[in-house]
Amino acid sequence: MREPVSIALIGAGVMGRQHLAYLQGLEGARLCAVCDPDPAAAAVAAEQGVAYFADYRQMLEQLRPAAVIVANPNSLHVSTALDCLAAGAAVLLEKPVGVDLREVRRLVAASAATGVPVLVGHHRRHNPLIARARQLIEEGALGRLVTVTALWQLRKPDSYFDIPWRREAGAGLLLTNLIHDLDLLRHLCGEVSQVQAFTSNGVRGFANEDSAAILLQFANGALATLTGSDAVAAPWSWELDSGENPVYPRQADQPCYLLAGTQGALSIPQLRRWHYAEADAGWHQPLQQSQETFESEPALRRQLEHFIQVVRREVAPLVSALDAGRTLALVEAIREAAESGRRCAPSLLSES
Ligand SMILES: NC(=O)c1ccc[n+]([C@@H]2O[C@H](COP(=O)([O-])OP(=O)(O)OC[C@H]3O[C@@H](n4cnc5c(N)ncnc54)[C@H](O)[C@@H]3O)[C@@H](O)[C@H]2O)c1
Structure with missing residues (x-):
């Protein structure tokens, strides 16, 4: 049996919690942290039995997860994903990939330069x-x-x-x-x-x-x-x-x-x-x-299963940052x- 992929959640709102529900049933992944500046998210982390971080950057430094799910507000998507790529963590980034094409170009370039994949959550x-x-x-x-x-x-x-x-x-x-x-x-x-x-x-x-x-x-x-x-x-x-x-x-x-x-x-x-x-x-x-x-079959579960394969570099992302950038364009x-x-x-x- 292979080690499960360690995944942290950044943004524990409505969408983040939906991802958590599907993550629980997956053998190939293990949640390692919940990060959200809203103190109410500490209860979500406690429920899941994992560490809580108000600041995801501390989590990246301390835990070095293999992967993250980013489900924070749209305007933070690219800056958060860039921090995660710099820490070597593959990213499942909620849609929209960003709020304008200039920032999305930076993300596409960073993913290519680091070789760390981004899968964008166009789950349908x-x-x-x-x-x-x-x-x-x-x-x-x-x-x-x-x-x-x-x-x-x-x-x-x-x-x-x-x-x-x-x-x-x-x-x-x-x-x-x-x-x-x-x-x-x-x-x-x-x-x-x-x-x-x-x-x-x-x-x-x-x-x-x-x-x-x-x-x-x-x-x-x-x-x-x-x-x-x-x-x-x-x-x-x-x-x-x-x-x-x-x-x-x-x-x-x-x-x-x-x-x-x-x-x-x-x-x-x-x-x-x-x-x-x-x-x-x-x-x-x-x-x-x-x-x-x-x-x-639930699309969100299939998306997570695909993400685990992406993290393991077994497949290319079905929806890369570039691909999602074209939808934003x-x-x-x-x-x-x-x-x-x-x-x-x-x-x-x-x-x-
Ligand atoms: N794929 C879909 O069908 C679908 C559906 C709904 C929402 N979404 C996307 O999911 C994302 C979140 O939407 P939502 O409806 O869950 O919103 P939400 O407001 O319920 O949740 C956002 C969470 O992010 C947290 N947050 C704010 N700043 C943060 C930071 N710096 N670091 C970590 N967490 C931070 C907030 O405290 C909040 O808990 C959005 O990008 C949205 O477009 C996708």
Whole structure:
């Protein structure tokens, strides 16, 4: 038996504690510390029977863990991850990878220079249903991918916005929520070459957007729309449709992504497929329907299992800092397009 990987948690809030719950069941890892300046986190450390540190830098110095999970506020992601890389600890960094591309470039360079890996927590990519959808697209089940309709429409309760930063610029649904959908669209359909967008704060009137309508053109020629709002009483979103997190009552029969190609179509998360029996059939013939299957498993647990392999240098991160940086570049292009009214291309981000 190999030694379990020692992992420290930095940031023991809502997300950090979700990671802890899955970490407990994993044989390949052992929690060694909880770090959070909020003194209430000492109780979390005590519950887990591990050391508590208010300052994660002390923990890095004293314990030299093989790995860390970073789930602190977005604006601290890059500086925290840089400290961890300098201490030789592999990082599972919550999304977004950073708050702007300049700092993300520094992180990408540091990971390359130190050889210490960063896995970014776009956990939906680890969901087995997404892995199956990607495989179907790659195998050509849809033919040439032509159009994608993506929806993220739900209502957050007003009380969600009692926390002041959630009403401020930069913390709207683009960076908080649609970044997940945009990351999945990149994962499923490839890189985006240009975007157009409208955003609106017309329902809530805060400094950030509550709704967005986005047009995406992919490098492979496919075209997509993504419409999102956190202010509508509607059932179409990954959260409500996928059943990934039981805190959201499920709308199991509703899709959030509809992918259509020259040979077939696919709805996600249902993984229902449509195609014609004859290659040259068209709208006068019946479309055949079939149901794809997959083994359901929690995406956050699969992400941790993958992270252990990353820490052991057995696999490359499924979502590296560079890859997540490209998703952030897409968010920035959409924001720029909405503000300027122009078409915008995501900034190129590369290893060097
Ligand atoms: N993957 C997902 O689906 C998902 C879902 C929710 C949140 N998140 C991400 O997780 C991160 C945390 O979000 P949350 O909802 O848990 O927020 P939260 O406010 O509940 O938790 C953040 C925690 O970080 C702590 N913290 C602040 N400064 C710190 C520091 N210097 N060192 C260590 N800890 C520090 C806070 O005290 C708090 O306990 C965010 O980046 C968010 O985007 C991801």
